Amino acid sequence: MAGGRDTGPRPLRTRAAALDAADGLRGARALFALDDGVYLDGNSLGALPAHVPARVADIVTRQWGELRIRSWDESGWWTAPERIGDRIAPLVGAAPGQIVVGDSTSVNVFKAVVAAARLRPDRTDIVVDASTFPTDGYIAESAARMTGRRIVPVAPAELSSALGPDTAVVLLNHVDYRTGRLHDLPSLTADVHAAGAVAVWDLCHSAGALPVGLDAHGVDLAVGCTYKYLNGGPGSPAYLYVAERHQAAFDSPLPGWHSHADPFAMDHAYAPADGATRGRVGTPEILSTLALEAALEVWDGVSIDSVRAKSLALTDFFLECVAAYVPGGLDGPDSRLTSTTPVAHAERGSQIALRCAEAPAVMKELVARGVVGDLRRPDVLRFGFTPLYVGFADAERAAATLAEVLAEITPV
Amino acid sequence: MAGGRDTGPRPLRTRAAALDAADGLRGARALFALDDGVYLDGNSLGALPAHVPARVADIVTRQWGELRIRSWDESGWWTAPERIGDRIAPLVGAAPGQIVVGDSTSVNVFKAVVAAARLRPDRTDIVVDASTFPTDGYIAESAARMTGRRIVPVAPAELSSALGPDTAVVLLNHVDYRTGRLHDLPSLTADVHAAGAVAVWDLCHSAGALPVGLDAHGVDLAVGCTYKYLNGGPGSPAYLYVAERHQAAFDSPLPGWHSHADPFAMDHAYAPADGATRGRVGTPEILSTLALEAALEVWDGVSIDSVRAKSLALTDFFLECVAAYVPGGLDGPDSRLTSTTPVAHAERGSQIALRCAEAPAVMKELVARGVVGDLRRPDVLRFGFTPLYVGFADAERAAATLAEVLAEITPV
Numbered sequence A, B: 001m002a003g004g005r006d007t008g009p010r011p012l013r014t015r016a017a018a019l020d021a022a023d024g025l026r027g028a029r030a031l032f033a034l035d036d037g038v039y040l041d042g043n044s045l046g047a048l049p050a051h052v053p054a055r056v057a058d059i060v061t062r063q064w065g066e067l068r069i070r071s072w073d074e075s076g077w078w079t080a081p082e083r084i085g086d087r088i089a090p091l092v093g094a095a096p097g098q099i100v101v102g103d104s105t106s107v108n109v110f111k112a113v114v115a116a117a118r119l120r121p122d123r124t125d126i127v128v129d130a131s132t133f134p135t136d137g138y139i140a141e142s143a144a145r146m147t148g149r150r151i152v153p154v155a156p157a158e159l160s161s162a163l164g165p166d167t168a169v170v171l172l173n174h175v176d177y178r179t180g181r182l183h184d185l186p187s188l189t190a191d192v193h194a195a196g197a198v199a200v201w202d203l204c205h206s207a208g209a210l211p212v213g214l215d216a217h218g219v220d221l222a223v224g225c226t227y228k229y230l231n232g233g234p235g236s237p238a239y240l241y242v243a244e245r246h247q248a249a250f251d252s253p254l255p256g257w258h259s260h261a262d263p264f265a266m267d268h269a270y271a272p273a274d275g276a277t278r279g280r281v282g283t284p285e286i287l288s289t290l291a292l293e294a295a296l297e298v299w300d301g302v303s304i305d306s307v308r309a310k311s312l313a314l315t316d317f318f319l320e321c322v323a324a325y326v327p328g329g330l331d332g333p334d335s336r337l338t339s340t341t342p343v344a345h346a347e348r349g350s351q352i353a354l355r356c357a358e359a360p361a362v363m364k365e366l367v368a369r370g371v372v373g374d375l376r377r378p379d380v381l382r383f384g385f386t387p388l389y390v391g392f393a394d395a396e397r398a399a400a401t402l403a404e405v406l407a408e409i410t411p412v
Helices: A011-021 A026-031 A052-074 A080-092 A105-118 A134-147 A156-162 A185-194 A275-279 A286-299 A304-325 A359-368 A392-408 B011-021 B026-031 B052-074 B080-092 B105-119 B134-147 B156-162 B185-194 B275-279 B286-299 B304-325 B359-368 B392-408
Strands: A099-101 A125-129 A150-154 A167-173 A198-202 A221-224 A239-242 A351-355 A374-376 A380-384 B099-101 B125-129 B150-154 B167-173 B198-202 B221-224 B239-242 B351-355 B374-376 B380-384
Touching (some): A011 A304, A080 A099, A099 A275, A105 A198, A105 A221, A105 A239, A125 A156, A134 A150, A134 A167, A134 B134, A156 A167, A156 A185, A167 A185, A286 B286, A304 A392, A359 A374, A359 A380, B011 B304, B011 B392, B052 B286, B080 B239, B080 B275, B080 B286, B105 B167, B105 B221, B105 B239, B125 B134, B134 B167, B156 B167, B156 B185, B304 B392, B359 B392
Parallel strands (some): A125 A150, A125 A167, A167 A198, A198 A221, B167 B198, B198 B221
Antiparallel strands (some): B221 B239, B351 B380, B374 B380
16 A cells, blocks of 8 residues: 555554454355455445356256246246345335336336326326436426426425425435435425325435335335345346335336236236236346346345444444545545535435545546445545445545545645 | 157158258357257247357356446446447348337337327327237327327228328337238338328337338337347347437437436436437346347348248248148138238238137147247237248148147047
């Protein structure tokens, strides 16, 4: 390492080793294919579970190559969307039968927002988190246009001021993709319900990193991706949650044949299936879908509460290391780094976002030194902490490397 | 074989051997992983190209497992939908830049029908092939509902009677999934245009089996799947064709962030990308998408005209064998089999559909004897002929086995 930082004892490094030794989840790291770098981009693309390549090989060579069409029954292809939904369900606090896997998050946002609006036919407003990941806003705008509603953008902190008798639907992100801010799902859902509206949550940046409690908090509809904290592989299919009480009235804007009550009747009249199946559309992309199913096995026996506890400890420790190592510290008057992630645990997801004037150059250099985070233009360094395979020594090393890089890059 | 059919000389078997020997495409069979059965269900799920497992292993292990997030750039993940679209383009007669891969066929039908309706804002009718694969009808119904139009069902043969000044969009299947009837795309497209309407074609059962000529015949929009004659793997992503002249006005109902002009600007205002990219939605399912890309390599150097010539010869020969072998013949007063596939080449796709009162039992027994077709309830035996890996000896054997099975199954 440069700058002599590696020559003396580092108390934080010693603490990291102790924290790792005491970490009840440390065994999970061996389940993943990792190199000797520090991967802090699992909030964008989760790492590869080590057993997945052999499983995918079997799916391709035997299920597709040998059984071919028979696999729709014999290899369980047809029922995979519901089966995998039920595997995700406990990770987000849902009872079985309410989640179906398939399509992209964007497509599922469309299904959810349109179906939610149809649950409130006499109301005009679709309220959308103004800080949302943009695709949610684009798709909600289309859903509003196509159902004759209007979009009301709002900051989640000011949600209550936007709610009223005209509010049909509220679409919120559980964790902000940029800042890592965790929104108060129980309280906001209660506010939405108090206004008589339908709550739709986007769980992309929370599922697999912290408890969600969909059923416990009475969420109506939810969507999420599976390629971040759920490690399902690049672009692995998203999921749709429809609370059981809404399933009979769930009126999909994408009523493809896989959502039909009897798809092989090839009936020209559409009759929707019961349950979560009603959220399906067309033929699922089986290789990506079954790779996700295999990947989810790393969650066997893992408590999401223990994941959450480790996530908070990791992000706390990373912030402490950054403050200690970086010249000028963190968030101070002389600091080149400002955290936009809330300090309060109740408001923090599982990532740290640091604003830095030299962010593009800094991230490029971090990646070159084996510390992989990502850049959100123009000036945000984003570090995701995935408790199944990131440890405290990784957090310390990332902070130390960040300090080194900053010392070498001239402030703009 | 049972029934003594295999003891004497079989002139048709001799002819089959000669036809196979003269077949310019016979070398392609070696590109696929096949067993010693006869696979006549490639019109439902294409066989596995033999090189695909190694390619998928590399995608999973190296691209995902080692490069991880860097693969979006370094492994060409981000640009795959357009790149693969351009690989499909010559197979359906499209110049580059007009096809994008992603999502299911159903989702693409929704994009295409809604966008087509928006090209004719003052017209009320969406005309749909009444014999269509049901999902097209269900989705068109939703598109009509959400754009304030009405559905007009029509048999393709009676299309002209349904066209008029109110016709906005016509959605047609190129080949009927049940009967194998090929519709006259050039003529019907011209009729649609003469009425001032927009023609949307579903190519699921034609692409890869016969020339389509999208550009030459002035088709406006088209969709198709890739897991049948294109051998892309189970549920491999569908594609959307938007003729270049319509791209600037293409107004997607699913404007996800991958269709944005600058997706990583994360702009809250939607600005559509130019070109085929405008048809994208969310993050593509990369494993399924790149398996498709690898699978398409079997088309290198293959002329779709030669595929069509062989397809017609194969289906002719199969019908001849069935007529010769089956007690009571084909289509006669004493026959137990009636072909619903047109005899005329100009009206035939690449499958043969035979009605048979005992169809469920017959297909079950055929599969048990290594001849895999499929059943369309209640009484259709469907045999798909995929010229890249099905030969004349296969057709003869399938007919002989069908005759054996019928001889053993008591008529109902």
